[in-house]
Amino acid sequence: MNRLSWFNVTSLTLGFAFLYLPMVILVVYSFNESKLVTVWAGFSTKWYGELLGNEAFLDAAWVTLKVAVLSSTLATVLGTMAAYVLVRGGRFLGRTVFSGMIYAPLVMPEVITGLSLLLLFIGIGLDRGVLTIVLAHTTFAMCYVSVVVSSRLLTFDRSLEEAALDLGCTGFEAFRLVTLPIIAPAVISGWLLAFTLSLDDLVIASFTAGPSATTLPIKIFSAVRLGVSPEINALSTLMIAVVTIGVISASLVSKRNSLRQQRDEQAAARA
Amino acid sequence: MQRLILIAVPYAWLLALFLVPFLIVFKISLSDVELAIPPYTPTLSDGLIQFFQALDFENFAFLASDDLYWKAYLSSLQIALISTLLTLLVGYPMAYGMARAPEEWRPTLMMLVILPFWTSFLIRVYAWMGILSQEGFLNQFLLWTGLIGEPLTILNTTTAVYIGIVYTYLPFMILPIFAALDRLDGSLIEAAEDLGCSRFQAFWLVTIPLSRNGIVAGSFLVFIPALGEFVIPSLLGGSGTLMIGKVLWEEFFNNRDWPVASAVAVILLLILIIPIVLFQRNQQKQAEAEQ
Known part of the structure; x- marks a missing residue:
């Protein structure tokens, strides 16, 4: 199917323009001198300076980062365990409920997840703050991790694990020495997914954050409700830059790894 | 034993932080508003009979009306x-x-x-x-x-x-x-x-x-x-x-x-x-x- 018609070219061009133009405009206008965001008044980096001087934003950014690192790490451990149980666990009592609880949070509206967790935290008298946001984010992120990891576990040659067990490994050793290295790329992408989901989340964090802990999305949302501001444009640009660099370098690394693997396989085939 | 822990940890986590909160939402949707914090009548504290007496479909009737x-x-x-x-x-x-x-x-x-x-x-x-x-x-x-x-x-x-x-x-x-x-x-x-x-x-x-x-x-x-x-x-x-x-x-x-x-x-x-x-x-x- 290698015939790009004019129609294909047009729809791709327009489609990608639609996807990227809003972000390009946002980035360009973050360097605008004027306070009026839609009128160009010359190049300036003053909004970045103002952003870095804004304690409230810096505090929120720090809280967000802490929550994201903690919750994505916890979610990766729990999600990998859950994936292993789902794919390799065989039958056990309540398996259907378990797999239901893994898939349901993926489609649950955020307002409902947030509301239900808040009611739980209040019910057991847990003070809302960093801890409650971490618990909340871990819960929904572990489901995403488990979906990513279990798709890798499904395509994995089981005889490798069995060989390790036959050669005298305990179950845990076989997991650590054989299974984990093979599923590592999926575990890492699960962690990255959990990390970005946590960085990005507004709704669940709004419900579960107390007055003592405000995350960056909550801060941005309350600023943005009042209208467009150049400071938020500057902040958005920084966030877009970090993500773009992260995603592109991750894909380059994985491309290099797969090339190396191909070379190794070819070398092995020749030998 | 290992298998039990492997199953129990994520299972318990999801039960406690997904299923239970959801049941709480369901329960609270059947209780009455109070102006205190938390702004709903706590049920379950005074025995089961009262618990069931306190539940009603008032909120759902309100939504419908x-x-x-x-x-x-x-x-x-x-x-x-x-x-x-x-x-x-x-x-x-x-x-x-x-x-x-x-x-x-x-x-x-x-x-x-x-x-x-x-x-x-x-x-x-x-x-x-x-x-x-x-x-x-x-x-x-x-x-x-x-x-x-x-x-x-x-x-x-x-x-x-x-x-x-x-x-x-x-x-x-x-x-x-x-x-x-x-x-x-x-x-x-x-x-x-x-x-x-x-x-x-x-x-x-x-x-x-x-x-x-x-x-x-x-x-x-x-x-x-x-x-x-x-x-x-x-x-x-x-x-x-x-x-x-x-x-x-x-x-x-x-x-x-x-x-x-x-x-x-x-x-x-x-x-x-x-x-x-x-x-x-x-x-x-x-x-x-x-x-």
Whole structure:
């Protein structure tokens, strides 16, 4: 199917323009001198300076980062365990409920997840703050991790694990020495997914954050409700830059790894 | 023993932080408002008899009696449905173009579709506020071309909500359709054309039916989250845009009526069960077809 018609070219061009133009405009206008965001008044980096001087934003950014690192790490451990149980666990009592609880949070509206967790935290008298946001984010992120990891576990040659067990490994050793290295790329992408989901989340964090802990999305949302501001444009640009660099370098690394693997396989085939 | 721990830890976590909270929502949707904090009558503390006596369907009766709620449900369904169709109209030609692009371009095109998904949702919605406002870029551009005489009001209307949903959920539509089209055997289309189909007929009779699974999966992936959406209607929509996610939020944070907010949540979930079950069935069918 290698015939790009004019129609294909047009729809791709327009489609990608639609996807990227809003972000390009946002980035360009973050360097605008004027306070009026839609009128160009010359190049300036003053909004970045103002952003870095804004304690409230810096505090929120720090809280967000802490929550994201903690919750994505916890979610990766729990999600990998859950994936292993789902794919390799065989039958056990309540398996259907378990797999239901893994898939349901993926489609649950955020307002409902947030509301239900808040009611739980209040019910057991847990003070809302960093801890409650971490618990909340871990819960929904572990489901995403488990979906990513279990798709890798499904395509994995089981005889490798069995060989390790036959050669005298305990179950845990076989997991650590054989299974984990093979599923590592999926575990890492699960962690990255959990990390970005946590960085990005507004709704669940709004419900579960107390007055003592405000995350960056909550801060941005309350600023943005009042209208467009150049400071938020500057902040958005920084966030877009970090993500773009992260995603592109991750894909380059994985491309290099797969090339190396191909070379190794070819070398092995020749030998 | 190891196996038991492996099963018990994630199981207990999900029971405690997913299932139990959900049961609490259900319980609170059946209790009465109190003006204290927490603003609902604590049940379960005074024995089971009182517990059951205290439960009633008052909140649900209230939802049924007040126009606001069922109108909000209907208009959420309508907005989610229309924006799903719009996303399909924008996404299908893109996925089709990607599938027909030279093989070596495809990974790059895929990455260009996925990249926005990794950037903050909030920022992507925010980006449209500066474009759609009265003095925004779209109006500036249209005035400059002379297409319109005076600025259009787009921000704070339902149109802006449609644009926001199509924009933010577009990758979810493109990826499953692209996956279906990418697997499609090109010789089938050649065969159709050899047998006398026009290019359009071949597309309509061969390509579309063979990418059906991708279309269905993509549509559900847009429709389900769009139904409970909160950020987009609250930033881009106006006071005339009724969406149930926003109603729930306001009931909870502004009116502090937790029982009604919980009842709203319970009904939203009941509505969502149908598309979720249909989506699961489609995925299962696809998985079976591949085996």
